[in-house]
Amino acid sequence: MLELKNVGISYGKREILKDVSFSIKKKQVTALLGKNGSGKSSLISAINLMIPYRGKIQLLGRDIKEYTSRERASLVGILHQNTPAPHVTAGRLIEYGRSPYLSLSGKFSERDREAISQAIELTDTRDLLNRFVDTLSGGERQKVFLAMVISQNTPLVILDEPTTYMDAEHERSFLRLIQRLSNDKTVLVVMHDLTNAAEIADNAVIFHNNTVAYSGNVEECITTGTIEDIFAVTRRDVKRAGKTHHIFTSF
Amino acid sequence: MNTFGKSCIVKNNKAILILALIATSLMSLILGSSQMGLRELMSGLFMREGFDTVSVIIYHVRLPRLCASILSGIGLSLSGVLLQSITDNKLASPGIIGVNSGAGFASIMLLYFLPVFFYILPFAAFAGAFLSTLVILGLSRLAGDRKSTLILAGIAMQSLLGAGISFISMLDSDVLTSYNYFSIGGFSGVLIAELIVPAIIIVVCLLISLLLSGKIELICLGDAYASSLGVRVKLLRLVCVICASASAASVVSFAGLLGFVGLIVPHIARYLTKGGTRAVVTTSALVGSILVTLADLLGRTAFAPTEVPVGIIMALLGAPFFLILLIGGRKKGA
Numbered sequence: 001m002l003e004l005k006n007v008g009i010s011y012g013k014r015e016i017l018k019d020v021s022f023s024i025k026k027k028q029v030t031a032l033l034g035k036n037g038s039g040k041s042s043l044i045s046a047i048n049l050m051i052p053y054r055g056k057i058q059l060l061g062r063d064i065k066e067y068t069s070r071e072r073a074s075l076v077g078i079l080h081q082n083t084p085a086p087h088v089t090a091g092r093l094i095e096y097g098r099s100p101y102l103s104l105s106g107k108f109s110e111r112d113r114e115a116i117s118q119a120i121e122l123t124d125t126r127d128l129l130n131r132f133v134d135t136l137s138g139g140e141r142q143k144v145f146l147a148m149v150i151s152q153n154t155p156l157v158i159l160d161e162p163t164t165y166m167d168a169e170h171e172r173s174f175l176r177l178i179q180r181l182s183n184d185k186t187v188l189v190v191m192h193d194l195t196n197a198a199e200i201a202d203n204a205v206i207f208h209n210n211t212v213a214y215s216g217n218v219e220e221c222i223t224t225g226t227i228e229d230i231f232a233v234t235r236r237d238v239k240r241a242g243k244t245h246h247i248f249t250s251f
Numbered sequence: 252m253n254t255f256g257k258s259c260i261v262k263n264n265k266a267i268l269i270l271a272l273i274a275t276s277l278m279s280l281i282l283g284s285s286q287m288g289l290r291e292l293m294s295g296l297f298m299r300e301g302f303d304t305v306s307v308i309i310y311h312v313r314l315p316r317l318c319a320s321i322l323s324g325i326g327l328s329l330s331g332v333l334l335q336s337i338t339d340n341k342l343a344s345p346g347i348i349g350v351n352s353g354a355g356f357a358s359i360m361l362l363y364f365l366p367v368f369f370y371i372l373p374f375a376a377f378a379g380a381f382l383s384t385l386v387i388l389g390l391s392r393l394a395g396d397r398k399s400t401l402i403l404a405g406i407a408m409q410s411l412l413g414a415g416i417s418f419i420s421m422l423d424s425d426v427l428t429s430y431n432y433f434s435i436g437g438f439s440g441v442l443i444a445e446l447i448v449p450a451i452i453i454v455v456c457l458l459i460s461l462l463l464s465g466k467i468e469l470i471c472l473g474d475a476y477a478s479s480l481g482v483r484v485k486l487l488r489l490v491c492v493i494c495a496s497a498s499a500a501s502v503v504s505f506a507g508l509l510g511f512v513g514l515i516v517p518h519i520a521r522y523l524t525k526g527g528t529r530a531v532v533t534t535s536a537l538v539g540s541i542l543v544t545l546a547d548l549l550g551r552t553a554f555a556p557t558e559v560p561v562g563i564i565m566a567l568l569g570a571p572f573f574l575i576l577l578i579g580g581r582k583k584g585a
Contacts, residue, residue, distance in 0.1 A: 073481030086471040100481035
């Protein structure tokens with residue numbers, strides 16, 4: 001679905017990422033992990049063509065720069081780390097997700113309405129539709145922005161630290177939603193919480209020392225101790241309902 | 252409220268505004284130092300024979316002024332909507348970010364150094380406005396690209412251009428006299444012929460803005476979201492800056508420096524429509540036309556036979572509104 005070959009990003013003389021190569025598989029959740037400042041969000045900005053990069057980023061086998069802006073927006077939906085607070089209703093914001101498909105007249109087709117409606121149902125945001133986004137709490141805002149990204153109906157969804165502003169309850173339902181999304185979409189999710197990553201991801205890509213330290217199956221990187229080594233954490237395994245849950249805590 | 256209800260309100264508002272514009276236009280044609288009735292107006296407009304004096308007043312004085320008022324309202328408010336949208340700053344306007352003074356500076360430079368080329372004044376104003384906006388956007392980016400830096404860079408640029416204008420005015424008393432009138436802004440002595448090029452530019456900018464309104468609206472989400480929703484942000488900003496500068500500069504070329512229209516009208520329009528950018532653009536065009544026409548009418552009739560230039564009336568209305576915005580914004584932020 002998405003393949004990176006020797007990608008490098010620099011801000012002036014400061015090198016953020018070098019020789020980053022990995023690929024993510026279709027209809028799976030891949031967690032992108034790394035410490036603060038390891039270049040995760042910079043990589044998302046590069047995929048969004050907001051910052052220059054070296055190397056090659058391929059989407060569905062084609063260089064991402066070869067797509068038009070609209071084509072790219074119909075293939076990749078991104079929930080960014082910082083959610084703004086515009087003075088528009090949540091309903092209007094969710095409709096923005098259909099922008100890449102609209103003609104100049106701006107009229108919605110039946111398909112657009114269906115995608116918007118599905119996104120609202122999936123994210124359970126119907127009660128928020130008439131409220132202005134700048135009056136919503138951080139967690140609610142994150143939900144309506146996710147609804148906007150889902151209404152974009154792209155095969156690849158990138159979520160940059162989506163649960164930052166959420167309490168434990170909202171976080172759990174959000175993580176379940178991410179898992180449901182992977183039924184018909186490929187999901188790349190930037191995460192800080194290793195326990196949550198172990199819970200929902202099929203694969204993991206770990207950034208360390210400005211490059212990829214691990215890329216592959218998430219279970220494998222947990223059992224081999226890679227996560228513990230890189231993040232200096234300890235692991236505790238808990239069995240519940242026949243399933244093993246990995247809980248990571250700092251020293 | 253459902254979509255149907257909302258669209259009814261928007262359509263009703265538009266219908267009321269169109270009726271208000273027609274009424275204001277008729278009043279602007281009828282009222283003045285030489286009073287006439289509606290019948291005389293119609294006769295003067297459509298049957299010139301036997302109504303020579305009335306026809307002359309209508310076709311050579313009042314109709315050009317009305318067209319100038321409407322064009323100014325559309326051009327400046329469009330410029331304000333575009334600048335406020337692309338900078339996501341509700342205090343951005345052609346005056347505040349230096350479009351007017353850029354155009355003014357270029358115009359006065361032309362009048363002083365190359366007076367024989369006075370006929371290219373609209374183009375000089377356009378170039379001055381556009382370059383001034385580009386410099387301010389560039390300076391703002393260098394200073395950190397925050398909302399406040401744009402305003403501060405605009406103020407600095409305005410001061411600089413203002414100093415240049417004052418300096419040139421000092422060197423030549425004739426230029427100073429022309430500039431005094433130019434800086435206040437007004438439509439006295441405006442000719443239909445000099446409105447044709449600005450009208451074409453403003454209409455083209457309006458059409459481009461309407462076509463791009465869906466994309467312009469996404470800028471309120473920030474560059475990252477706009478880009479991931481398929482907007483070529485830098486290109487869109489450039490097109491909007493060109494349209495904002497061109498439409499404001501076109502107005503400056505025949506009306507001088509009219510302040511506050513570009514600042515207040517988009518806010519009134521947003522209050523009236525609650526809709527997207529397309530609705531704000533069309534409503535701003537209507538509200539701007541009505542306000543400037545009313546201000547011009549007020550300036551011509553309130554203190555007759557003395558005429559108060561429309562720029563003074565607009566500033567009298569606009570300054571208190573600007574202060575209310577500032578105080579309201581502070582309370583909201585507190």
